[in-house]
Amino acid sequence: MRQNFYNLRYYLERNGFYVSSRLADKIGMRAKSVRLFFIYVTFFTFGVGFAVYLTLAFWLKLKDLVYTKRTSVFDL
Template structure:
């Protein structure tokens, strides 16, 4: 067996076991816990991107409001 397949089996065995134990402790199905983690990962990635876009828009708006004038005659 190649090293990649062994690594895949290792992570599947130990990674899914974490969600299974958490689901048993909470009295839920393991698939619901796994789907929850998938949704949370998308939300956190999207939240960071949304904050980035908001800050970029805010900085751009600030630069448009405060025009840089080099001379008195640029009014």
């Protein structure tokens, strides 16, 4: 049971949007604390925290698509 939980956790961390990790890096906190914050906010506000998480994931993905660094002119 415990091993299945860790397998699921590592799968989601590898293939997720890394919203919690990126926010934690910006704020200077641990990613685990940011994830717990989103979990608690979701329970207290009945899903608004999850909507905020998805919105942030969308914005970060959009930012990555728009602001990609190009090494030279020929990378267009």
